Amino acid sequence: MTTRMLVRKVAVLGAGVMGAQIAAHLVNVKVPVLLFDLAADMAPTLPAARGSLPPGGAGCALGRPGGGAGPKSAIALRAIDNLGKLKPAPLGLADDAALIQPANYAEHLALLQECDLVIEAIAERMDWKTALYRQVAPFIAPHAILASNTSGLSITTLGEALPEAIRPRFCGIHFFNPPRYMQLVELIATPATRPEVLDQIETFATRTLGKSVVRARDTPNFIANRVGVAGILATIQEAEKFGLAYDVVDDLTGKRLGRASSGTFRTADVVGLDTVAHVIRTLQDNLDEQSDPFHASYGTPAVLKTLLELGNLGQKTQAGFYKKVGRDILRFDLASRGYVPGGQKADEVYGRMLKKPAAERLRLLRNAEGPQGRFLWAILRDGFHYAAVHLQTIADNARDVDQAMRWGFGMRQGPFELWQEAGWLQVARWVQEDIDAGRALCSAPLPQWVFDGPVAQAGGVHTPEGSWSPAQGGFVPRRDLPVYGRQVFREGVLGDGQVPFGQAGATVFEDDSIRLWTLPSHAGVLIASIRTKMHAIGPGVVEGLVRAAELAERDYQALVVWQGDEPFSVGADLQAMLPAFAVAGVDAIEGAEQEMQQLMLRLRYAAVPVVSAIRGMALGGGCELAVHSARRVAALESYIGLVEVGVGLVPGAGGLTYIARRAAENAAASTDRDLLKFLAEPFKAAAMATVGTSALESRRIGYLLDSDVVVAHKDELLSVALNEAAALAGAGWRPPMKRLFPVAGRSGIATIEGSLVNLRDGGFISAHDFHIASQIATVVCGGDVDAGTLVSEEYLMALERKAFCGLIVHPRTQERIMGMLSTGKPLRN
Incomplete structure (x- = not known):
């Protein structure tokens, strides 16, 4: 076997919430999928969670579902229908649910x-899983891989239920929920699993599914859930010890601590308290004091027991540690078994401490006298202690632990990274002192490798040579599978010596707004990376991109616009515009808008191909930059849209001109030449500030074209964009010819405004919304001209500027702008 595995079709067994969402993500990346569950006549009473019944029936007839009792694949069908109700959306396009093929074990096993x-x-029942394996084993193809998505059961024990011929092709593949969005996949081998099988699955999960893979040992809850849930339990215990409320703890353990913004208790609510309890039970049932010195800390907390008894399972039941009543967020009170007003915040002194460099931060927290500071030190100490003691048993090396916690639990740094950054030996001594003093969760000492030998000499577990593996007694390099060749800047860990993207390659030009640079592998392609906050487009960025186009035409074959992190761009820098507006009035704004419009045309008609590599948000001017490029390469999780209506403006850098031009092009390619039919959806998207919720939806809206490339893995984006740019240049790229195109004219404006009147008079939009939408209609229809009049892009851009400048002086728009700048949220007035 090679590391390449051709996956033409996948079967998912179990149409529960997790199985259905895995199937949905396979469809997102264009992999045909069968979703299996019990035949409906085997499950007369269907539980709320599909796929939770034991498998039954051994038939394999291929008869089609039907009959008066309803289709036999009803369980799978209902699960597929339910995908549209889940938030966040499992599907990049809701309609793609129809691409999932429902199946049942009674009729379709031969498939x-x-x-x-x-x-x-x-x-998560060992007996149900093994019974299913015995049922499906005769129908597994001789070359196919079978993988279990268990979150903590023994993969080795599961594999023992399989025939000898399948065991080498069996492994664990643990997706995190929700599978579309969570980056982490854990792979777990059994003693019988062939190494090349894991390589093949890792390659498929990385390239096709866009996931980041760690390999875990076959121990209870593997890596991320083992460390993460132990951390949640420790946090609950330390919070009770220091008398801290749940909302205070969440304020301390969210973004301030470099973790998921939802903190600890809100995260548990989102995951589901029944799920958290299940993972805790896995620790309780499969470990003891001899196998795990932390076993005593795995008791189910009293508050969790109480919430489970009350049926308050978190977000899925609208009540858990928190409960929303109207606009108020209430917090559970264990003493009264009810909810009390929430909203408490942490003491800001600790917020300031958490902004300090790592070494100073940990020193201040360890020496803090207040309960919040002592709590923070305690949970960090507990995390370091737990990770060090368990490293050898749960993972091959420290890198897999740190990356599992990053990708699975939203941490900015894994526990070893933070420990190493803060000063390895000093932190180790502090932790050991607390262990010796009885302040830690257990009395097990830190392993000897922490203090002596290569780790101590290197100042931590991560080095340019690799990351520490206690089992191998050395630093282990990253797996170098061919799939990682497309990840130009593969996500690493602190201390691994990888050059950050901002310092890589050869710099051609650099200032505070932009960096123009090249990579040796694609020396003929110039790369432009915006450096402003949120990659907003201000005068410096406009000037830098014009310079990039000039340099690319003079010295290179192509230009790629790529940011090393999210977002691609949130659009025009409003804050940079306001001082000029205050001094010079609307003339300054019109001048700035005209410069942005000229930039877009400069890129569209550049003599070399311009490729925008999009990841995250491409809003407003970021969207306009993308649509005026020759080609777009977008990560699956790209959110593209013209959102200026949210601040009371219209797109002013060519976005409406693009809508009008594309409508004319689409009409010309159709037998139906009615321009309004091709304007309706893009007009609605601009007027309602619709943002594509995936690259797939952005393509449907029209911000991406069929010729554009969607990439599953974010770290492959730059490589694919560079290759696309080089291919366009190699194919003899010529920019499009400037040409006039027809517009819908005044009759089109009248038709659109007629529908807007109904929305305004019905109270669905405000008078100012109506005014803005009318301005958008005027531009995309070409103004006061006859239908079919031929216009230029420059003509429409002049209409854009007029509408933009007319709105920016409007009091209602100014209220919206100030509201957005002060709160970060749109103001509807």
Whole structure:
């Protein structure tokens, strides 16, 4: 076997919430998928969670579902229908649910023979899983891989239920919920799993599914849930010890601490308290004092027991540690078994401490006298202690632990990274002192490798040579599978010596707004990376991109616009515009808008191809920059849209001109030449500030074209964009010819305004919304001209500037701008 695995079709066994969402993500990345569950007549009473019943029936007839009792694949069908109700959306395009093929174990087992990968995702019951394996094993293709999506059961024990021929092709593949959005996938081998099988799955998960992979040992809850849930339990215990309320703890353990913004208790609510309890039970049932010195800390907290008894399972039941009543967020009170007003915040002194460099931050927290500071030191100490003691048993090396916590629990740094950054030996001594003094969760000392030998000499577990592996007694390099060749800046860990993207390659030009640079692998392609906050487009960026186009035409074959992190760009820098507006009035704004419009045309008609590599948000001017490029390469999780209506403006850098031009082009390619039919959806998107919720939806709206490339893995974006740019240049790129195109004219404006009147008079939009939408209609229809009049892009851009400048002096628009700048949220007035 090679590391390349051709996956033509996948089967997912179990149409529960997790199985259905895995199937949905396979469809997102264009992998045909079968979603199996019980035949409906085997499950007369369907539980709320699909896929949670034991498998039954051994038939494999291929009869089509039907009959008066309803289709036999009803469980899978209902799960597919339910995908549209889940938030966040599992599907990049809701309509793609129809691409998931429902199946049942009674009729369709023979279809498994067509599948190259079979993923089992039924409920976490060893007996149910092994019974299902015995049922499906005769139908697994001789080359196919079978993988279990268990979150903590023994992969080795599961594999023992399989025939000898399948065991080498069996492993664990643990997706995190929700599978579309969570970056982490854990792979777990059994003693019988062939190494090349793991390489093949890792390659498929990385390239096709866009996931980041760690390999875990076959221990309870693997890596991320083992460390993460132990951390949640420690946080609950330390919070009780120091008398801290849940909302205070969440304020301390969210973004301030470099973790998920939801903190600890809100995260538990989102995950589901029943799920948290299940993971805790896995620790309780499969470990003891001999196998895990922290076992005594795995008791189910009293507050969790109480919430489970009350049926308050978190977000899924609208009540858990928190409960929303109207606009108020209430907090659970264990003493009264009810909810009390929430909203408490942490003492800001600790917020300031958490902004300090790592070494000073930990020193201040360790020496803090207040309960909040002592609590913070305690949970960090507990995390360092736990990770060090368990490293050898749960992972091959420290890198896999740190990356699992980053990708699975939203941490900015893993525990070893923070420890190393703060000063390895000093922090180790502090932790050991607390262990010796009885302040830690258990009395197990830190492993000897922490204090002596290569780790102590290197100042931590991560080095340019690799990351520490206690089992191997050395630093282990990263796996170098061919799939990682497309990740120009593969996500690493602190201390691994990787050159950050901002310092890589050869700089051609650099200032505070932009960096123009090249990579040796694609020396003929110039790269432009915006350096402003949120990659906003101000005068410096406009000037820098014009310079990039000039340099690319003179010295290079192509230009790629790529940011090393999210977002691609949030658009025009409003704050940079306001001082000029205050001094010079609307003339300054018109001049700035005209410069942005000229930039867009400069890029569109550049003599070399310009490729925008999009990841995250491309809003307003960021969207306009993208649509005026020759090609777009977008990460699946790209959110593209013209959002200026949110601040009371219209798109002013060519976005409306693009809508009008594309409508004319689409009409010319159709037998139906009615321009209004091709304007309706893009007009609505601009007037309602609609943002594509994925690259797939952005393509449907029209901000991406069929010729544009969607990339599953964010770290492959730059490589694909560089290759696309080089390919366009190599194919003899010529910019499009400037040409006139027809517009819908005054009759089109009248038709659109007629529908807007109904929305305004019905109270669905405000008078100012109506005014803005009318301005958008005027531009995309070409103003006061006859239908079919031929216009230029420059003509429409002049209409854009007129509408933009007329709105920016409007009091209602100024209220919206100030509201957005002060609160970060749109103001509807």
